[in-house]
Amino acid sequence: MFFRFSESNSGGSWWLSGDVYLALLQTGDWGLEASNVAGSDVLRREMQDLKHYLRHELVGQFDSIHAARASFESIANVNLDEPGCECCGRPFRITETYMDSAFVNDAALRAACEAITSW
Numbered sequence: 001m002f003f004r005f006s007e008s009n010s011g012g013s014w015w016l017s018g019d020v021y022l023a024l025l026q027t028g029d030w031g032l033e034a035s036n037v038a039g040s041d042v043l044r045r046e047m048q049d050l051k052h053y054l055r056h057e058l059v060g061q062f063d064s065i066h067a068a069r070a071s072f073e074s075i076a077n078v079n080l081d082e083p084g085c086e087c088c089g090r091p092f093r094i095t096e097t098y099m100d101s102a103f104v105n106d107a108a109l110r111a112a113c114e115a116i117t118s119w
């Protein structure tokens, strides 16, 4: 089963830093869909695109939603049920998803993420 994670900027700023996304990629359990990184060298992509995909299209393969949540929470050190601010709502969302293309977590993707960890 695949699961898709997304964060919002509830309260006016992003909740997770690039270091967190790099840590998620480094486990090998989380990555992106090939359709989001294929077609060009991810290292040459606009960095904003990569940030966007990591924040809104991060995917992982697990046996259950429980396993996906446990993985994410232990690596990112966050509570996925964080309520966020009163007007914006919850900052984190993780749901089972269908993937249009293959799961990607390769050295090029991790290197591209590492190159932008100061975000």
Ligand SMILES: [Zn+2]
Binding pocket: 010, 011, 012, 085, 086, 087, 088, 089
């Ligand atoms: Zn708000």
